[in-house]
Amino acid sequence: MPSGGEEKWVLPAHDKLPKGKKLMLIILDGWGEQIADQFNAIAVATTPIMDHLKTTAPERWRLLKAHGPAVGLPTEDDMGNSEVGHNALGAGRIFKQGAALVDMALETGSIYEGEGFKYLKEAQPNGTLHLLGLLSDGGVHSRYNQLQALLKGCADQGFKKIRVHVLTDGRDVREGSSLDYVTTLEHDLEELRKRGVDARIASGGGRMAVTMDRYENDWGVVKRGWDAQVLGEAPHQFKSCLEALKTLKENDPKLNDQYYPPFVIVDDEGKPVGPIVDGDALITFNFRADRMVMAAKAFEFEDFDKFDRVRVPKIKYAGMLEYDAEIKLPKHYLVAPPHIGETSGEYLVHNGVRTFACSETVKFGHVTFVWNGNRSGQFSETLEEYVEIPSDQGISFNVKPEMKAIAIAEKACEALHSGKWDQVRVNLPNGDMVGHTGDLDATIVGCTVVDKAIQLMLEATEKVGGIFLITADHGNAEDMVKRNSKTGEPMKDKKGNYQILTAHTCAPVPIAIGGPGLLKGAQFRTDLPTAGLANVAATFINLLGFEAPKDYEPSLIEVVE
Numbered sequence: 247m248p249s250g251g252e253e254k255w256v257l258p259a260h261d262k263l264p265k266g267k268k269l270m271l272i273i274l275d276g277w278g279e280q281i282a283d284q285f286n287a288i289a290v291a292t293t294p295i296m297d298h299l300k301t302t303a304p305e306r307w308r309l310l311k312a313h314g315p316a317v318g319l320p321t322e323d324d325m326g327n328s329e330v331g332h333n334a335l336g337a338g339r340i341f342k343q344g345a346a347l348v349d350m351a352l353e354t355g356s357i358y359e360g361e362g363f364k365y366l367k368e369a370q371p372n373g374t375l376h377l378l379g380l381l382s383d384g385g386v387h388s389r390y391n392q393l394q395a396l397l398k399g400c401a402d403q404g405f406k407k408i409r410v411h412v413l414t415d416g417r418d419v420r421e422g423s424s425l426d427y428v429t430t431l432e433h434d435l436e437e438l439r440k441r442g443v444d445a446r447i448a449s450g451g452g453r454m455a456v457t458m459d460r461y462e463n464d465w466g467v468v469k470r471g472w473d474a475q476v477l478g479e480a481p482h483q484f485k486s487c488l489e490a491l492k493t494l495k496e497n498d499p500k501l502n503d504q505y506y507p508p509f510v511i512v513d514d515e516g517k518p519v520g521p522i523v524d525g526d527a528l529i530t531f532n533f534r535a536d537r538m539v540m541a542a543k544a545f546e547f548e549d550f551d552k553f554d555r556v557r558v559p560k561i562k563y564a565g566m567l568e569y570d571a572e573i574k575l576p577k578h579y580l581v582a583p584p585h586i587g588e589t590s591g592e593y594l595v596h597n598g599v600r601t602f603a604c605s606e607t608v609k610f611g612h613v614t615f616v617w618n619g620n621r622s623g624q625f626s627e628t629l630e631e632y633v634e635i636p637s638d639q640g641i642s643f644n645v646k647p648e649m650k651a652i653a654i655a656e657k658a659c660e661a662l663h664s665g666k667w668d669q670v671r672v673n674l675p676n677g678d679m680v681g682h683t684g685d686l687d688a689t690i691v692g693c694t695v696v697d698k699a700i701q702l703m704l705e706a707t708e709k710v711g712g713i714f715l716i717t718a719d720h721g722n723a724e725d726m727v728k729r730n731s732k733t734g735e736p737m738k739d740k741k742g743n744y745q746i747l748t749a750h751t752c753a754p755v756p757i758a759i760g761g762p763g764l765l766k767g768a769q770f771r772t773d774l775p776t777a778g779l780a781n782v783a784a785t786f787i788n789l790l791g792f793e794a795p796k797d798y799e800p801s802l803i804e805v806v807e
């Protein structure tokens with residue numbers, strides 16, 4: 247870990263790789279390497295550029311680990327995700343991530359000893375405790391066994407009335423599985439009722455329609471959640487959550503778990519069973535920040551103009567984690583997030599490297615905020631520029647799978663040609679965002695467009711005599727079907743239909759380097775067979791002509807004579 251003043255940031259010159267070569271750094275979101283059958287949208291897509299890189303320069307193409315402990319997740323079964331992936335890419339080291347930290351805090355019980363939980367307890371004895379978050383085993387934003395432990399722990403800690411506001415998943419877990427999660431939750435709440443705790447589900451809705459928007463793409467999503475959870479108002483009322491899910495799907499068979507409209511659970515008189523009111527306590531139990539930041543602002547900010555909150559309850563609110571350490575949001579939290587400091591962006595700024603970063607709204611925060619260790623803003627106003635291209639709003643991305651890939655590429659090319667930037671960094675979202683819809687044909691279109699966007703950026707790199715580095719943050723589009731874990735065979739459901747996979751995967755991701763500016767003889771080392779995303783930062787720091795910080799995971803590059 248560097249220490250001391252300004253000199254701690256100075257990176258020595260690389261002994262072989264020169265400074266001054268422009269670098270195009272391209273992150274393909276949700277682009278892994280898998281069996282090349284008809285369910286691999288990337289293999290089916292027309293991707294001449296990515297194919298060429300893979301087949302023509304094997305010493306400059308390889309695979310990287312992008313899941314499990316290689317990116318700070320608890321086990322080898324944990325698929326990668328954007329947050330842990332971009333954290334590792336930008337920070338060059340592996341940090342224990344939120345999922346693992348919450349597991350530990352629950353296991354040891356330290357979660358109940360901290361300031362955050364003590365603050366919640368100020369709502370006792372009369373306040374209701376509300377738990378709001380994603381009902382899922384995905385381990386991306388939340389995990390069911392954590393909610394389960396928390397429910398029990400909160401009852402042990404003296405909360406007598408508990409209300410759960412559920413957000414159904416179907417994105418990180420199988421579409422349709424929300425029925426199973428709600429059944430389990432109802433069982434767990436029943437157990438609490440047997441112990442004399444008045445515990446119920448109070449409201450619900452699908453994660454993409456209710457509460458979990460990100461990067462301020464659509465505040466309407468958060469408002470729908472607020473209306474149901476706080477005001478007890480929604481277009482649909484039901485006596486139970488299971489009834490809600492079943493009835494809504496019967497009425498609209500195309501509806502999927504991600505997009506359930508908001509609903510409120512009411513009693514026999516039609517009164518909502520658990521709106522959030524003055525004197526209550528609230529935990530947002532997602533550990534991942536990006537899709538909870540907006541709701542956290544609505545619950546916490548006194549000055550708030552994104553929508554009319556109508557009634558702002560005076561509550562004790564704590565996040566599972568602190569979601570934004572820079573702006574200290576929320577003020578109270580149960581588990582301290584990993585401290586991801588001394589990231590590559592900060593080093594590069596201190597060494598005078600000028601960086602332009604760009605993506606469209608849905609992934610903009612990934613290549614900026616998350617890349618920089620979950621830190622808002624630039625390290626330097628003059629040496630960095632971050633440009634956001636507005637994403638399409640209010641549609642599911644299979645409707646327009648091209649997304650803004652070409653616009654992002656054009657912006658990147660313009661930035662590279664301007665001569666103002668040493669490094670241009672982009673995220674192309676299509677593989678991930680369209681992959682999450684489970685629409686195979688649309689995902690194939692999305693991946694084809696990504697390859698075209700890459701072509702534009704490689705042409706620009708060629709023109710300026712630069713270097714490119716292309717990699718991805720985790721798998722998604724390369725596998726659109728659930729497979730038998732032993733044979734790899736695609737699986738069918740009881741009706742004989744293939745089981746569509748909307749989630750990320752545990753697949754490795756490719757990394758390719760090249761361009762006219764890349765020194766002859768620069769290639770990937772062969773002595774790092776298990777390298778992962780955390781090895782990428784040292785790699786691009788080398789490509790910019792510097793030695794990487796000593797505590798970073800080793801660079802993937804060697805220069806042979």
Ligand SMILES: O=C(O)[C@H](O)COP(=O)(O)O
Nearest residue numbers: 327328329386417418678
């Ligand atoms: O938030 C999402 O969209 C998914 O849960 C995970 O996708 P991401 O990690 O690629 O953002």
Ligand SMILES: [Mn+2]
Nearest residue numbers: 275276328719
């Ligand atoms: Mn991603």
Ligand SMILES: [Mn+2]
Nearest residue numbers: 276328678682
């Ligand atoms: Mn994703």
